[in-house]
Amino acid sequence: MALNRDFIGRSFPPSDPYEVSRVKIREFADAIGDQNPIYRDQEAAKAAGHPDVIAPPTFPIVVSLGGAGLADPELGLNYAMVVHGEQRFEYTRPLRAGDVVVCTSTITDIKSIGKNEKLVIVTEVATVEGEPICKSHNTIVERGA
Amino acid sequence: MTAKVQYTDVEVGTEIAARSYPVDRADLVKYAGASGDFNPIHWRERVARSVGLPDVIAHGMFTMAQGGRFVTDWVGDPGAVVDYGVRFSSPVVVPDEGGATLEISGKVEEKLDGGKVVVALTARSSDQKVLTRAKAVVQLA
Numbered sequence: 001m002a003l004n005r006d007f008i009g010r011s012f013p014p015s016d017p018y019e020v021s022r023v024k025i026r027e028f029a030d031a032i033g034d035q036n037p038i039y040r041d042q043e044a045a046k047a048a049g050h051p052d053v054i055a056p057p058t059f060p061i062v063v064s065l066g067g068a069g070l071a072d073p074e075l076g077l078n079y080a081m082v083v084h085g086e087q088r089f090e091y092t093r094p095l096r097a098g099d100v101v102v103c104t105s106t107i108t109d110i111k112s113i114g115k116n117e118k119l120v121i122v123t124e125v126a127t128v129e130g131e132p133i134c135k136s137h138n139t140i141v142e143r144g145a
Numbered sequence: 146m147t148a149k150v151q152y153t154d155v156e157v158g159t160e161i162a163a164r165s166y167p168v169d170r171a172d173l174v175k176y177a178g179a180s181g182d183f184n185p186i187h188w189r190e191r192v193a194r195s196v197g198l199p200d201v202i203a204h205g206m207f208t209m210a211q212g213g214r215f216v217t218d219w220v221g222d223p224g225a226v227v228d229y230g231v232r233f234s235s236p237v238v239v240p241d242e243g244g245a246t247l248e249i250s251g252k253v254e255e256k257l258d259g260g261k262v263v264v265a266l267t268a269r270s271s272d273q274k275v276l277t278r279a280k281a282v283v284q285l286a
Contacts, residue, residue: 024179031179032210033172038223048147048222057213057226057281061206062180079184080196084205086278088230094223137230143197 003110003117003142004075011106012069017128022097024062025055032056045096054094061087064103064123064136077119078142085118086139092132100128115144149221152260152285161219161251161264166211168203168237168270169244176207190241202236208247208275209233212266215249216281219264227261228282235273245270260285 022042029039037044038054045053070077095101102125109120123136173187182204185192193201209231217223239245247270254265266279 028179031172031175032207032214033166034210034214034217036214036217036223048224050224054224056210056223057217057229058206058210061182083236084233086230086232087206087209089228091227 002112003077003119005110007072007075007107008110009107010069011104015063015103015105017100017102018063020055020095020097020099020101022053025053025059025097028059028062029056032058050094050096052097054096057089057091058087059095060089060123060125060134060136063101064105064125064138069105069107070119070121070140081143083141083143084138085141086137088137090135090137092134095125095133099133101125101133102128113141117142117144147222148225148284148286150219150283150285152256152262155253155256155262155285157253157256159253161215161253163248163250164215164218166214166247166249167244168207168211168239168247170201170239170241172244173201173203173207173239176204176210180204180206182206198236198238200238200240203239203245205233205236208237208268209279211247212249212268212276212279213281215251215266216264216283219251220283220285225284226281227284229280231266231276231279233275234277235270235275237270237275247275254280257282 103123105123108122121138125134126132249268251264251266255263264281268276
């Protein structure tokens, strides 16, 4: 089904603040099978010049996944047919334990590609103090029946 | 940041040795829990088939994370990754029996100013390219 083009350029209200914890970073690192001590050990992180353990490069998907805006029935997105098309993270600095972050998402593009619908959502991840951390570019594809 | 790879030690074309990463259903369940993506196409075969997939498939982000791990293992400090993007070209199909294997290799594609390089990744599973346009910009020492 064609997605509602009126959503192009629409921004959603900032997410609730999310506190990045050492435990969550470790859980995520375990789930991707990554034993890097900089995710797990404060001393190793400090030796590498970080104030605390940092999160793996793809960790921000935990906080920037979709967002409530995509659930708006007016958009017309059928989640059962959604696959991830592209993903990119642009970093200003690594995300680390102790950061309290908010995400602000904007739908930047919706277009048809053959039978599929493609939607691009850009999410700015910043600390509650306003320090930018990274920008996530998420392209999702709703497969046509 | 303390990358263990020196900018002066790499050239355009420098290869990063290929590695294999096994993936089984339990990995996908763990990843669902850690990431919060509980889409059943990643753990329930019946649902995957009902939406036209051949079997359960890995989360694209799980595959992307393995590519990230490949790069961060090379550079040492994950904080050295300043940009990382991929396109998911084909799903990683993960059968109940035996699982799947991801084969990842990389190459320095470009040297940028300021000690940064672009690493281009190749990721395959069952001889299919599962990531395309997979590139990481890494700050070297």
